[in-house]
Amino acid sequence: MEATRQKPKPETSAQPQKRKMSGSEAVIYSLLAEGVDTIFGYPGGAIMPIYDALYGFQDRIKHVLVRHEQGAAHAAQGYARVRNEVGVCFATSGPGATNLVTGIADAQIDSTPIVCITGQVPSHLLGTDSFQESDVLGISMPVTKWNFQVTKPEEIPWAIARAFYIAKTGRPGPVLLDITKDAQFGEVDFEYKKCEKIRSYHPYPPVEDDKISAAAELINTAKKPYLLVGHGVLLSGAEEQLKGFVEKAGIPVASTLLGLSAFPTDHPQYVGYLGMHGNYGPNVKTNECDVLIAVGMRFDDRVTGDPNKYAPQAKVIHIEIDPSEIDKIIKTSVAINADAKQALEKLTEAVKPNKHESWIQEFRDCDEIEYQKVIEHDIYPKSKQIRMGEVIRELNELTHGEAVLVTDVGQHQMVANRYWKFKKSNSNITSGGLGTMGFALPAAMGAQVAKPDTPVVSISGDGGFQMTIQELGTISQYKIPVKMVLLNNDFLGMVRQWQQLFFEKRYSFTEMTNPDFIKIAEGYGVPGKRITERSELTGALKEMYECEGAYLLEIAVEKEENVFPMVPSGDSVANIRLD
Amino acid sequence: MSDIYQDKTGDAVEKQFTLSVLTEDLPGLLNNVTIIFTRRKLNIDMINVSSSEVPGVSRYTIVLTTTREQVEKVVKQIRKHIDVLGAFVYEEDEIHYQEIALYKVPTRIFMGGVNVEKIIRANNARILVIEQDYILIEKTGHKEDTQKLYDILEPYGIMEFVRSGRVAVSKSKRKTEQFLEELENSNTHSLSINGQNK
Known part of the structure; x- marks a missing residue:
């Protein structure tokens, strides 16, 4: 991998004003005009003309050949999330496109800007069940922010300009362009114009002053105000504005899973992580606060538990860019339908300086209880086997919070996000809304390609790791120096935990007989090590972290570890269980 | 969604609503609109799609029976679609x-x-x-x-x-053309065809 990849300058100005070229070349020139430097993809029949055009641009666009299209979509997500820019992936028609769908759905629910370009059979064959034809538009409709089928070469620059504009503005999301093979072969008078406006799309609603003053009044008179940070803060780049606001108003701050890394976890006003496996205080205090300020989050059921019993005593202020999220789950007293950055700037001006020390202290008292009942045993266990929490603690100490943390889905994800100390924006990449097992490995790969000089660590369980294990091939081929930690309990741990707690320990198909992961990695040319003893942990993590290239560290962890605290599904956040 | 919200306002009572939706005239949009109902397992009583008086703009008139709560969420999700110009909900007494x-x-x-x-x-x-x-x-x-x-x-x-399906006009005075003009010049997606911002 090159030491640094300079992001190429958008090419618009360098373009000949109008030039004849093939539709395929127009795809590449359009991507260059949008500043694209990396594509994750997999070729096939219907996208071959585009790949042929790409061949001549290898000096300007890096293409990463993944091992499965799902990996391409997740890698593009990893790229997008770590850079806060649009990620791009290519796939062919039929199975190539359908393999992308999980990644697209993940990007949709987690508001991740990606542009997916799929090849399609020639337009005269559309609808005839021709070879590798699938109705990709129909399939992707409910999981894309916008999709479009290009059947004429002259539509290409327009469609790509629109795709990037839609993907990254407002509440970001995935866009899919399905380009028929004849459109790729056809000729176009190329001219690129960036999309700046769509009359039916208004991504940045203006901040309404009366809403700001109504919110400020609630905040100024609140005794126990409480702020929840969501992914929207990161997407809007509002980290500083958030900090400025809460510091002025003295409000305690908790974070959703996707909001993590928007606010430094060592900040004196940071009180913890929300949700089903979040911290004790942040959950319990939700039902004790008097004003709840939610910024760029959508009250997912994993955060609210039973919405009827969620903060019924509180006045809710919701700052949210997507109007369809307002009043969807939790009724608001004041809804500020706007970009988080603009709204927070205005709100900061409107609120009075304040302090809520004793209220914040109530969270600290909860922390004390949680530490004694849960945390201490997780991160400094006296049990024989290694526990996930101690791995995270050690890894965090080793990386000093400099690394990007990419997690898969399950117990390890919850533990990692509970104990990791986030310092830098966009350093947390995980599959939140969709809960896609297999996400971490390809997403980490994408993040590492996007930021070659930043250490990227992925944490997976033995189940999820095997869902996209083939990306070890990509990691090996492109020498992508991802550090992979595999927390192996030979179980689908989260499901097993639920079976233990709610299904009378009937462990129905959750135990796994696993392969020799280190041998597999070795087969791909990736070094690795398996450890089982606590005494090996510090050394092994160090060895992994200091390795120059990719490295797989498999850690055998306690087989039947449970993640606590836990809000049982559908229960009130106030009923969070500590054991 | 009476199970999610306690009904204090009568919003959870089922009744017939007429939605008027203006969209760009593009293939696939009908599917994009109806899929929003499918996802919530809502049945459409009647649907009528035709070109409006403005070239390139389609008008959908959709009739369904549900709660105010639900219909408002549906309308917001329809509006959210990129190529939807506007979506409005009416009760019987608000339309001809x-x-x-x-x-x-x-x-x-x-x-x-x-x-x-x-x-x-x-x-x-x-x-x-x-x-x-x-x-x-x-x-x-x-x-x-x-x-x-x-x-x-x-x-x-x-x-x-x-x-046939229903065709309806609202009792308010604004014309489609005027609405589109205002939409072009505004930043918000929540213009109401009645002339009030919702």
Whole structure:
């Protein structure tokens, strides 16, 4: 991998004003005009003309050949999330496109800007069940922010300009362009114009002053105000504005899973992580606060538990860019339908300086209880086997919070996000809304390609790791120096935990007989090590972290570890269980 | 969504709503709109799609029975679609609306002593076509009216019957063109066709 990849300058100005070229070349020139430097993809029949055009641009666009299209979509997500820019992936028609769908759905629910370009059979064959034809538009409709089928070469620059504009503005999301093979072969008078406006799309609603003053009044008179940070803060780049606001108003701050890394976890006003496996205080205090300020989050059921019993005593202020999220789950007293950055700037001006020390202290008292009942045993266990929490603690100490943390889905994800100390924006990449097992490995790969000089660590369980294990091939081929930690309990741990707690320990198909992961990695040319003893942990993590290239560290962890605290599904956040 | 919200406002009562949706005239958009109902397992009672008076703009008139709570969420999700220009929800008393019905009846019943002409006149219907075998009757009205005529004609033998979806105009004054102009110049997606911001 090159030491640094300079992001190429958008090419618009360098373009000949109008030039004849093939539709395929127009795809590449359009991507260059949008500043694209990396594509994750997999070729096939219907996208071959585009790949042929790409061949001549290898000096300007890096293409990463993944091992499965799902990996391409997740890698593009990893790229997008770590850079806060649009990620791009290519796939062919039929199975190539359908393999992308999980990644697209993940990007949709987690508001991740990606542009997916799929090849399609020639337009005269559309609808005839021709070879590798699938109705990709129909399939992707409910999981894309916008999709479009290009059947004429002259539509290409327009469609790509629109795709990037839609993907990254407002509440970001995935866009899919399905380009028929004849459109790729056809000729176009190329001219690129960036999309700046769509009359039916208004991504940045203006901040309404009366809403700001109504919110400020609630905040100024609140005794126990409480702020929840969501992914929207990161997407809007509002980290500083958030900090400025809460510091002025003295409000305690908790974070959703996707909001993590928007606010430094060592900040004196940071009180913890929300949700089903979040911290004790942040959950319990939700039902004790008097004003709840939610910024760029959508009250997912994993955060609210039973919405009827969620903060019924509180006045809710919701700052949210997507109007369809307002009043969807939790009724608001004041809804500020706007970009988080603009709204927070205005709100900061409107609120009075304040302090809520004793209220914040109530969270600290909860922390004390949680530490004694849960945390201490997780991160400094006296049990024989290694526990996930101690791995995270050690890894965090080793990386000093400099690394990007990419997690898969399950117990390890919850533990990692509970104990990791986030310092830098966009350093947390995980599959939140969709809960896609297999996400971490390809997403980490994408993040590492996007930021070659930043250490990227992925944490997976033995189940999820095997869902996209083939990306070890990509990691090996492109020498992508991802550090992979595999927390192996030979179980689908989260499901097993639920079976233990709610299904009378009937462990129905959750135990796994696993392969020799280190041998597999070795087969791909990736070094690795398996450890089982606590005494090996510090050394092994160090060895992994200091390795120059990719490295797989498999850690055998306690087989039947449970993640606590836990809000049982559908229960009130106030009923969070500590054991 | 009565299970999610406690109903303090009567919002959880099911009733009939008419949605008026303006979109760019593009292939696939109908699917994009209806999929929002499918996802929530909402049944559409009637749907009518046609071009509006503005070239390139389609108008959808969708009738469904649900709660105010639910319909508002649905409207927001329809508005969220990139190529949707506007979506508005109306209750019965906020619109003027009509449906059209066509009745194909055998020509012979006119010969058989039945005063069909009287029936037609009494029901404000009209004869569209007279053929040797059949006569085509047209009636415009609300569903109750077209159903009433169906019930009257039914004993004489109806060869074919068809009823359209609803078309509706709101009782407010704004025109589509004016709405689109305001949309072009505004930053918000929540303009109401009634002229109030929702």
